[in-house]
Amino acid sequence: VSKVDGNLPLAGRKVVISAGATSEPIDPVRYITNRSSGKMGAALAQVATMLGAETVVVAGQMQVALPTTVRRVDVTTVAEMNQALNQEYITADIVIMAAAVADYRVAEVAPQKIKKQAEMVLKLQKNIDILANLGARKQHQFLVGFAAETENLVANAQQKMERKNADLIVANDVSRRDIGFNSEQNEVQILRRQKPPRVVAKADKIEVAKEIFKVIIEDGNFNTT
Ligand code: CTP
Numbered sequence: 001v002s003k004v005d006g007n008l009p010l011a012g013r014k015v016v017i018s019a020g021a022t023s024e025p026i027d028p029v030r031y032i033t034n035r036s037s038g039k040m041g042a043a044l045a046q047v048a049t050m051l052g053a054e055t056v057v058v059a060g061q062m063q064v065a066l067p068t069t070v071r072r073v074d075v076t077t078v079a080e081m082n083q084a085l086n087q088e089y090i091t092a093d094i095v096i097m098a099a100a101v102a103d104y105r106v107a108e109v110a111p112q113k114i115k116k117q118a119e120m121v122l123k124l125q126k127n128i129d130i131l132a133n134l135g136a137r138k139q140h141q142f143l144v145g146f147a148a149e150t151e152n153l154v155a156n157a158q159q160k161m162e163r164k165n166a167d168l169i170v171a172n173d174v175s176r177r178d179i180g181f182n183s184e185q186n187e188v189q190i191l192r193r194q195k196p197p198r199v200v201a202k203a204d205k206i207e208v209a210k211e212i213f214k215v216i217i218e219d220g221n222f223n224t225t
């Protein structure tokens with residue numbers, strides 16, 4: 001942590017973080033979304049600015065404030081989040097997908113409020129995978145994803161790292177109620193390409209964010225310039 005606290009290894013770098021939850025409309029008054037407070041994303045944004053980076057947060061619904069030093073781009077749907085990230089991508093040095101991205105959108109959004117009925121069937125369509133998409137077009141960017149799993153944490157997260165061409169995956173056991181989601185704390189395993197995973201014991205999200213950046217700086221060679 002000394003390196004992280006001591007100097008500004010990310011000065012002159014641009015860090016783009018997606019945070020919070022996307023949501024997809026059903027009709028003018030209803031939507032579907034994912035569970036996410038945005039706390040992990042906000043902690044990452046705070047640490048990124050502490051490290052001297054120009055920090056952009058592409059924000060879905062968040063229950064916490066962001067540091068005023070970050071540039072905030074608000075989005076609602078996955079399509080909007082994808083567009084915003086694409087726009088920031090070329091000039092980004094580090095991109096972190098901390099957002100809880102809705103895997104599906106409603107196939108046909110009703111223009112009028114749907115009246116309640118005894119039964120209702122919603123047809124959902126798979127959304128674009130933003131991280132995989134960025135991974136497929138990766139140039140100089142260091143790409144970080146999260147993996148929310150309820151079983152086979154490391155194996156599933158490892159697969160995601162490869163499938164999405166991420167440089168690092170933060171694996172999160174979301175079956176535990178004492179960490180993750182709305183909690184102040186988190187416990188993660190940081191999976192990396194050529195090295196064994198780094199286990200981060202249960203700690204405040206800000207401490208977890210510092211550990212994540214430590215690994216990013218190490219693996220991405222950001223401390224050499
Ligand atoms: N992600 C994304 N676009 C999506 C879905 C997820 O960019 N449409 C990103 C998330 O922000 C996260 C990573 O991909 O960084 C993994 O998300 P996760 O939900 O754990 O994995 P999925 O690939 O969606 O697989 P599943 O939900 O089936 O486990």
Ligand code: CA
Nearest residue numbers: 101102103148
């Ligand atoms: Ca998902």
